[in-house]
Amino acid sequence: MYKAKFYMYQGTIGFLLALIAAMMVFPILYVLAVSFTDASVYVPGKFYIWPEKWSLEAYKYLLTGGSFLYALKASLFITLVGTPLALLISSTMGYMISKSYLPGRQMILLLILFTLLFNPGMIPNYLLIFKLGLINSWWAVIIPGATNAWTLLVLKSFFQTLPSELEESAKIDGCNDIQIFYKIILPLCKAPLAAFALFFAVGYWNTYFQAVIYINDALKWPLQVILQQMVLAMNMNNSMNANVVAEMLAKNAVPPEMLKMATVVIVMIPIVAVYPFLQKYFAKGVLIGSVKS
């Protein structure tokens, strides 16, 4: 009797959760399936979760077309250059503020905390980028995201968990703080740094609005902007320069819907690829509060 009740209860909960999870996954499966379907058997409006006849047409078309490759290059540049830079700035500053004996540290901590409380808003930031001459440059997307208060605070508390004897003995051996940092501390912090690298990389890869506001040259747009132009520009009022995209969608045998979905898939692939690693870290709760998105 008790057993039966237990299985009933577990079954009901399990079923409800499966439904919720299915709703999370279904749109992704659908897009994947359609993008790999052969145009000749594609029936618009049919629910697919598996292609009836496989084809890479849509992908071949995208990866040979010029503007898509430009966008891919932009996204890769922003992600691959931005992530190491962000790691460098965040870890070095995080290390500095982890030293509670450092004179002036309280002041620096307060200044960092204050940026969490008060944000001057979009326009002063925009004018700053403008004054720095970074408009139309990928650096305008990379640099402002290079670190933030949460990341620094999490890194700081991590560095503080390392035993201070490490530092003291290295000092006795004649190391200065910079040498200690990159010879002793960094090698011990591979795991959290890898986690932050992943989070920064995902953040840079997903950057959309920074690119819209700072980059006017359509050939420098990253993938997210191209995707937005392809899928949404038609019915949204914020289309800017849709020529690039119109050219992509215009002349070809592949239905535009399939092209759009293939683009969604390509933009999603890197996230899927790093997801297992991401999950490994955030499941431990190491990074709670460290990502703002």
Next chain:
Amino acid sequence: MQVQDTISDQLRFPMARRLTLIQNISKYKYLYLIGVPGMVFFLIFKYLPMLGIVIAFEDYSPVKGVWSSNWVGIKHFDYLFGDPKFWRILRNTLSISGLSLLILFPAPILLALMMNEVRNQIYKRFIQTLVFFPHFLSWVIVISLSYFFLSSEEGIINKLIASLNGTRISFLLQDVFIYPILMLQGLWKEVGWNIIIYLAAIAGINPTLYEAATIDGAGRLAQIRHITIPSIIPTIVILFILSLSNILEVNFEQVLLMQNAVTLHMTEVIDTYVYKIGVREGKFSYSTAVGVFKSFVGLIAVLAANRLIRRTGHEGIW
């Protein structure tokens, strides 16, 4: 006085070891040097823009620059508060974030409670993997996906309706649908991610409480009601107060991407308005004033939230 520079000495003789500024800098020069990139970053990208808010009190002209533009005091704020358009935008902002508080806030609590009931750890892990995933997708992708489903021409739902000889429904172009769609997207993207903190809180509950309850004959539901929920209430309260303090924040990219001419009167929020009049129309001073209003309200709200949390007997946020 040639004492070895160790930390413990400083602790033992605080007065004797108080160094002058220059001595400090030379003593810790490498440590300061390590922090230089970060400090320069904060100065330029976080604090210079804060000075930039003075243009909210000027008629800023890019030619004259920040320091020599005409000072106009609170003209822009006067205009702002007299502008009926502003009040509508404020109302939209409050509606969207209020709805989020009503729907997106409790949803993860419910989901976390359900997750916690699953006894099979492999199944639990499997479900977690699936529901966490959408958090890492960009808003552009999330909105593209909704477009594939909801658009009146290409959307799969409308194609289904058409194939059943029904009339197409333009979900994206009707006032009634816009807020529910925003909420659905928010749920889809973030509900999984937001359960993490509740799962952590639930994991911290003393298991003997459950054992005692079982012996007393409490069923699973009674245990949820009398143990799990009361135990995570502090977490819920803190997160709720924090969300309250973000009442003027909406998911900017989401709302911007969902805007169209038809539903704009419901989806224009403070951030999107600032973007349009500032960056697109070049009204730098006025748009900065709108932004400053929002930041100021945000600052007061966070400070109030912190006091409130302390008053509930918890450690504040800082």
